[in-house]
Amino acid sequence: MKAMNCPCGKQITGDTDEEFVVNVNEHLASAHPEMAGKYNTEQILSRAQEV
Ligand SMILES: [Zn+2]
DSSP: OEEEEOTTSOEEEESSHHHHHHHHHHHHHHHOTTTTTSSOHHHHHHTOEEO
16 A cells, blocks of 8 residues: 655555555645646655555
């Protein structure tokens, strides 16, 4: 499982890498539209912690 704390305070998690990336992109699109689409999969995973 992967997890990341967004700077806004929300913790984003995912059971798999793919699910995590989808969840991060969904959070960015809904909460931070100015950041949506700015990060590719590799960049998102590089910020994730294995939990
Ligand atoms: Zn956020």
